[in-house]
Amino acid sequence: MEHFDMALVDWSRAQFALTAMYHWIFVPLTLGLSFIVAIMMTIYVRTGNELWKKITKFWMTLFGVNFAIGVATGIILEFEFGTNWSNYSWFVGDIFGAPLAIEGIMAFFLESTFIAILFFGWGRVSKKFHMISAWMVALGSNLSALWILVANAWMQNPVGMRFNPDTARNEMVNFWEVLFSPTAINKFLHTISSGYVLSAIFVVGVSAWFLLKHRNVEFAKKSMIIAAVFGLLSSFYLVLTGDESARDIYHTQPMKFAAFEGLDDGNVSAPLVVIGFLKEVPDPRQPDVDRFAFKIEIPNLLSYMVALNSNVFVPGINDLINGNEKHGIMSYYEKIDKGKLAIKALGDYKDALERKDQVAAAENLKVFEANYAYFGYGYYDDPNDLVPNVPVAFYSFHIMVILGVHFMILFIVILVLLYKKKIEKTRWVLYVALWTIPLAYIASQAGWILAEMGRQPWVVQDLMPTLSAVSNIDKSSVVVTFWIFAVTFTVLLIAEIKIMVSQIVSGSKNEGGH
Amino acid sequence: MFENLSYLALQQYWWMIVSLLGAILVFMFFVQGGQTMIKSLGKTDNEIKMLVNSLGRKWDLTFTTLVTFGGAAFASFPLFYSTSFGGAYWVWMLILFAFIIQAVSYEYRTKADNFLGAKTYETFLFINGLLGTILVGTAVATFFTGSEFLVTNMNYSIWQSPFRGLELAFNFARYETFINLSLGLAVFFLARVLGILYFFNNIEDETILARARKQLLFNALPFLVFFLFFLINVLFMDGFGYDANGVVSMVPYKYFNNLIEMPLNTVILVLGVVAVLWGIYRGAFHYEKCGTKAIWFTGGGTILTVFALLILVGFNNTCFYPSTSDLQSSLTIQNASSSKYTLVAMSYVSLLVPFVVAYIWYAWSSLNKKPITAKEMEDDHHAY
Numbered sequence: 001m002e003h004f005d006m007a008l009v010d011w012s013r014a015q016f017a018l019t020a021m022y023h024w025i026f027v028p029l030t031l032g033l034s035f036i037v038a039i040m041m042t043i044y045v046r047t048g049n050e051l052w053k054k055i056t057k058f059w060m061t062l063f064g065v066n067f068a069i070g071v072a073t074g075i076i077l078e079f080e081f082g083t084n085w086s087n088y089s090w091f092v093g094d095i096f097g098a099p100l101a102i103e104g105i106m107a108f109f110l111e112s113t114f115i116a117i118l119f120f121g122w123g124r125v126s127k128k129f130h131m132i133s134a135w136m137v138a139l140g141s142n143l144s145a146l147w148i149l150v151a152n153a154w155m156q157n158p159v160g161m162r163f164n165p166d167t168a169r170n171e172m173v174n175f176w177e178v179l180f181s182p183t184a185i186n187k188f189l190h191t192i193s194s195g196y197v198l199s200a201i202f203v204v205g206v207s208a209w210f211l212l213k214h215r216n217v218e219f220a221k222k223s224m225i226i227a228a229v230f231g232l233l234s235s236f237y238l239v240l241t242g243d244e245s246a247r248d249i250y251h252t253q254p255m256k257f258a259a260f261e262g263l264d265d266g267n268v269s270a271p272l273v274v275i276g277f278l279k280e281v282p283d284p285r286q287p288d289v290d291r292f293a294f295k296i297e298i299p300n301l302l303s304y305m306v307a308l309n310s311n312v313f314v315p316g317i318n319d320l321i322n323g324n325e326k327h328g329i330m331s332y333y334e335k336i337d338k339g340k341l342a343i344k345a346l347g348d349y350k351d352a353l354e355r356k357d358q359v360a361a362a363e364n365l366k367v368f369e370a371n372y373a374y375f376g377y378g379y380y381d382d383p384n385d386l387v388p389n390v391p392v393a394f395y396s397f398h399i400m401v402i403l404g405v406h407f408m409i410l411f412i413v414i415l416v417l418l419y420k421k422k423i424e425k426t427r428w429v430l431y432v433a434l435w436t437i438p439l440a441y442i443a444s445q446a447g448w449i450l451a452e453m454g455r456q457p458w459v460v461q462d463l464m465p466t467l468s469a470v471s472n473i474d475k476s477s478v479v480v481t482f483w484i485f486a487v488t489f490t491v492l493l494i495a496e497i498k499i500m501v502s503q504i505v506s507g508s509k510n511e512g513g514h
Numbered sequence: 515m516f517e518n519l520s521y522l523a524l525q526q527y528w529w530m531i532v533s534l535l536g537a538i539l540v541f542m543f544f545v546q547g548g549q550t551m552i553k554s555l556g557k558t559d560n561e562i563k564m565l566v567n568s569l570g571r572k573w574d575l576t577f578t579t580l581v582t583f584g585g586a587a588f589a590s591f592p593l594f595y596s597t598s599f600g601g602a603y604w605v606w607m608l609i610l611f612a613f614i615i616q617a618v619s620y621e622y623r624t625k626a627d628n629f630l631g632a633k634t635y636e637t638f639l640f641i642n643g644l645l646g647t648i649l650v651g652t653a654v655a656t657f658f659t660g661s662e663f664l665v666t667n668m669n670y671s672i673w674q675s676p677f678r679g680l681e682l683a684f685n686f687a688r689y690e691t692f693i694n695l696s697l698g699l700a701v702f703f704l705a706r707v708l709g710i711l712y713f714f715n716n717i718e719d720e721t722i723l724a725r726a727r728k729q730l731l732f733n734a735l736p737f738l739v740f741f742l743f744f745l746i747n748v749l750f751m752d753g754f755g756y757d758a759n760g761v762v763s764m765v766p767y768k769y770f771n772n773l774i775e776m777p778l779n780t781v782i783l784v785l786g787v788v789a790v791l792w793g794i795y796r797g798a799f800h801y802e803k804c805g806t807k808a809i810w811f812t813g814g815g816t817i818l819t820v821f822a823l824l825i826l827v828g829f830n831n832t833c834f835y836p837s838t839s840d841l842q843s844s845l846t847i848q849n850a851s852s853s854k855y856t857l858v859a860m861s862y863v864s865l866l867v868p869f870v871v872a873y874i875w876y877a878w879s880s881l882n883k884k885p886i887t888a889k890e891m892e893d894d895h896h897a898y
């Protein structure tokens with residue numbers, strides 16, 4: 001590890017995290033609000049009710065403000081794979097590039113073409129074509145999420161490929177395996193449904209503010225009904241796909257799973273920690289060290305959740321590092337040795353080819369192929385470097401789950417109150433709905449922090465460590481661009497929030513219309 | 515169907531797609547060119563509003579074309595992606611920065627409480643138009659003149675200049691820098707010409723159009739000078755070729771020879787240049803008769819010209835991303851491409867492109883039925 005510039009790695013990670021997190025502030029709202037707007041416009045076109053036209057235009061304006069900054073923060077992400085992670089770009093480009101290209105051809109053009117119709121089509125195109133355009137924008141936004149999430153899922157669980165030692169990269173051998181891997185399906189469904197829930201909370205929260213101010217009551221209630229139904233249905237989906245995702249992670253990324261459960265030592269009939277607080281411990285690797293200051297747990301539930309069988313063994317961090325013969329778990333020590341064999345064999349294979357020594361090349365290739373599954377481990381000496389940041393993983397997971405439950409309950413309460421026509425009088429619920437907006441963003445960010453920080457130290461699980469993926473550039477360049485982007489995005493975020501608030505306030509005073 | 519093509523044929527097919535995307539991108543730079551003239555063509559608030567709104571309905575398509583170009587380059591020629599983007603770090607970062615500030619400017623410019631004020635967003639649009647076109651043009655010129663990098667036997671790239679790509683535009687001790695900059699400036703002035711012709715087509719306002727007509731030849735002339743300087747230099751310099759074993763060497767008059775050895779491409783290039791000039795001529799001297807249609811000649815000609823230039827540098831055993839530090843590190847469509855399987859899989863997806871073009875055309879036509887007028891700006895609630 002000593003020959004890697006860790007400061008460069010850290011700054012490159014910081015820059016990517018900065019741009020990804022900023023981008024993810026705006027994308028979930030685009031994903032869900034596009035559908036909510038399409039539903040509202042459909043109701044307007046079918047009923048001809050002018051109030052629905054005003055409702056549609058109001059939410060569409062907010063959608064437009066949010067969409068623009070989402071595009072601004074998104075372009076940098078695609079190109080950062082090349083500028084800051086060029087070694088990674090080559091190592092996985094044969095697989096990762098394809099979804100990105102398909103995303104551009106299939107999704108981005110759909111989105112960008114019809115968004116112009118959506119905003120400028122009033123009076124220029126027929127109502128029906130206008131409505132179809134709204135659905136096309138929603139479809140395009142969600143399709144673009146599909147392809148980038150397929151690419152991300154492949155980093156969590158690389159399938160459908162083979163390493164080609166001649167080109168020193170992974171090459172795709174089965175496109176459908178990449179597209180339909182359980183990790184990809186779960187990641188896509190879980191992520192877009194989280195976007196739907198966030199958008200629904202946004203609409204419910206803003207509508208709640210209208211009701212608290214006694215402005216545009218009918219407008220607000222109609223918006224709230226659409227959003228709460230959309231949000232509740234999405235919440236159910238979110239829970240189901242979240243459960244599936246956790247099971248998938250248990251199989252494909254057991255270290256991430258152990259980290260977000262805070263599980264140091266594995267167990268048959270493992271309990272599930274519902275709420276917990278971690279404490280500082282000198283060395284969590286020592287036996288009988290409890291890293292929890294406080295926890296509420298449900299016996300057997302973790303084992304039951306991962307295999308629908310409470311007698312199943314769930315490995316902890318220490319089992320993965322030290323191995324567990326009884327349960328057939330290979331230790332990280334052994335994996336490191338195998339990884340080093342693979343790295344050396346690849347180098348020797350290349351040298352043998354240059355010497356035109358076919359026999360030596362064939363021998364080294366055999367050794368390499370036998371150990372390739374552990375290739376990335378060979379970059380490390382200490383297995384403890386292969387453990388992600390446990391507190392970050394634990395808290396981000398639990399914050400996400402607890403808030404997810406809160407969102408679902410909120411939607412149910414809102415719908416019941418709307419049904420009983422008591423929503424305006426139950427002001428505390430309106431306040432909760434309003435203050436749930438920032439919580440939705442926190443939950444959404446927590447989900448991605450878990451996905452990406454929990455995968456560390458890998459950029460591609462087991463195969464490529466993050467430290468070997470960076471571009472060969474000087475740290476100072478990355479530091480400068482980090483601050484340029486940090487300042488730019490912060491300024492644009494302030495502008496976005498100010499415009500949004502201003503549009504909401506003026507919308508509430510103009511009976512919803514603009 | 516695509517499975518039956520040879521690996522080389524697939525690599526050529528994907529180079530053609532990337533070239534076509536690059537060509538469409540340069541045509542779509544009429545948005546960037548137009549952005550640099552907002553203040554010179556529009557003097558009142560309503561005139562500026564018309565210009566901004568005319569461009570604002572197309573900016574996202576230009577943006578999307580750029581993103582798709584990047585995605586297609588990544589997918590089909592990942593070694594180019596990792597070498598160029600990771601190497602010429604500052605050039606690409608500046609280009610990206612120019613596009614980041616563009617994306618919000620249209621939507622935020624006239625919104626209440628927009629934090630920075632309308633003038634700042636208009637400045638962002640100007641910077642995007644200026645930097646975006648010049649830097650992309652300069653970067654593409656290095657396909658002919660070369661860059662300083664090495665590629666290891668593990669296909670990891672190492673850029674050799676500490677200036678991270680800026681040397682390609684600012685190292686005036688090297689003659690090739692002038693060639694690079696000349697293409698950058700040619701693209702900049704071409705974008706302005708295209709912007710003017712687009713306004714002819716899209717805006718109905720005598721005052722603005724009269725100013726635009728005056729500007730046309732002032733921009734067409736420098737475009738021609740810089741473009742001819744680039745083209746003549748490229749055709750008469752030594753180029754980067756490779757033999758059947760992939761060994762790279764300097765070949766005298768390589769690009770001129772490519773013109774002779776690929777006559778169909780030469781026809782496309784000539785047709786393209788003629789169409790560009792014809793559109794400018796018709797727009798400048800026969801405005802009343804066909805000023806609104808001039809964009810289609812110059813725009814179509816731009817696509818053909820850029821496409822042919824990129825074929826010229828990618829086909830016929832030519833290195834499309836040459837290294838001046840180590841000739842053998844130079845990238846070709848054969849050594850930089852994705853695997854055959856990936857190219858085949860993506861080729862099936864490319865069959866969607868005609869449908870994409872069809873719906874873009876339909877949507878564009880629907881919006882463009884009526885040109886932008888001052889009255890519409892007053893009535894439209896979502897006007898930028």
